[in-house]
Amino acid sequence: MPYGYNGRILKVDLTSRSWQVEEPGESFYREYLGGSGIGLHYILKGLPAGADPLGPENILTFAVSVVTGAPFSGNARICANAKSPLTGAIGDSQAGGFFPAQMKAAGYDAIILKGRASSPVYLWIKDGAVEIRDASHLWGKTTGETEDLIKEELGDGKIEITEIGPAGEKLARLACITNMACRAHGRNGLGAVMGSKNLKAIAVRGTKPPRIADPMALKRLAQWGARNVSLNPSARGLQADGTAGILDNQHFSGGLPTFNWSSGAFESYESITGETMSATILKDRDTCFGCATRCKRVVEIKSGEFEVDPRYGGPEYETTATLGSYCGVGNLAAVAKANELCNKYGLDTIGTGATIAWAMDCYEKGLITKEDTNGLELHFGDAVAMVQLVEQIALRRGFGEILAEGSARAARILGRGTEKLVVAVKGAELPAHMPEVKRSLALIYAVNPFGADHQSHDHDPSYAPDAGEMERRRLAYLGLQEPQPSRLLNEEKVRYAWITQKMYSIADTLCLCQFDWGPSWQLYGPEDFVPLVKAVTGWEVTLDDLLLAAERRINMMRTFNAREGFGRWDDILPLKVLQPKIGGASDGIAVTAEEVEAAKDVYYRLAGWDPATGNPTTQKLAELGLGWIKSADA
């Protein structure tokens, strides 16, 4: 019986409503560690190129890691992977909460789903026993209703559930997968994949947490983290005001996307900050399994124009920006309401807010009219229209029918120059961190396999000349000792982006929360990863072993994309990022296509990929032990 993990992977065929258990040996787990490492392995093995993301051939995976279920701060994540219906590339998204630990205790390290059930079902796993149950009475229910009904039906309030809402059922490409009705696998439209399989939910209950190789060492590590939350400025800030605590700093530095990426500053920023939330609508600070950071928000509004149910949590930074400043909406109640609707119906707040902002920009410029919007006037700053559109997108009503496709596809449907206003890479809308002021984002947004993503590497301020001593020491540990200005994208900055991308990729294979585990400002730093893995699994590993597993994950994703026809020609930024911003500290600032191309050349070289295609070579895959995958250049 291994330490840390189960050694069992559940493979479910929803078409035949059958399943089997695979028991890969230790070498598999050492090679892939978990999360999207395991997910990509099964997807590359079983999913043919060109498959319809919303068809039965698509494979949807949920995977935890060799350390999931051990109690310490930042150890509560789970990865979902599939071919994305939004981008057509690989989809990758993590969620937190208590579901990951419960799934591990229920006996499986990963669940691999293929096929399509003939009618709505949900999967029920209890201490290794598997059942596929009828979910026709749950179809159409919100995420919260689904949780309540399943717990009642199964007679156990301690069950953890991951589910889709009506948006996923209706195959909205902006649909997410939630757990607890308020923790989300947000990006890449994975909720639509689950909906296309007629899979409403997965319920898990386990009484066998993983064995720990060195319980005393783990306890010391966990206690150190709990003590240091109040001593680590970032962790302390996250606890105080949540992720939205960074919003005012983003505004001051010219990096708060506003009016569909026209500006990096929002005059009404103060109305939507984490501090304002703490002072007004915050009801509670919540957390995930084993975590002392408590960064989650719970908000409540009992009366007024926008009533908000605390059951659906509270807005993160991305949400206050995408449904706030992107749309010009300086109204926290409206943003909180929109967040509640997104969680209730199962929509990605980033994609939804960015798509609404794009639609507003098109309307303001006269490219679309009331005829397109089903009579809705769409001006920046209109909080009521913004909230109405969220519901329309979730339920595919009115103008929401087109917007539910995401801004890139909606632009292709509408034409008329609306394409020029889309702010996305590979169809994934840009999150609220601006490459104009944190220049390494220009590279990572472009090259990241699952589209623009802000949680794939460390941002520039950590490697700026005036960064703090802790950041400097930790990055030096990784061989990064030449700080660079945040607005510069030179060779050293590309090196920083690549190395920290691998560190974040370790987090996504070990399913660790990137607010607590990372290369610089996080609670735990790079020197803590190896002791952690050793304490839980008993393995003697080095950081290089973990970095190799991380590189495997990135290469598998890149190879998946190559098989679908993606290459360096898709690693490009939207027009808005290349245009000068208006107002604030980034007034007149733009990224240039030339600097991105130059950075890509350096990046592909560091990654060992073909510079012409940007894709992994046969040689690189062989080096990583991935010779079983056919590379694009073979």
Place this chain on the structure above:
Amino acid sequence: MPRDGMEIEIRLHGGLRQFRPRGVPGSGQFCLEVDEGSTLSDVIGRLRIPVSWIRVAYVNQSPIPKELILHSGDRIDLFPPAGGGSTEP
């Protein structure tokens, strides 16, 4: 009121709010009497905030070096490190 004093506005953000003077509300927003000619460094020292806790300082919403002299009515925003903005003007 100190002789030749001036009043400035301080806003402490995120985890820095724990360093607010006694009696100041939880929002971390307050006015402070300082000597004429005080610099940002003087103010940080007076509030006894560890230097490692301050990632970026803005005066009147613009980033400035810590040695710059402040003026009456200036608003100072202090931020701790977090996955947030950059410091360059």
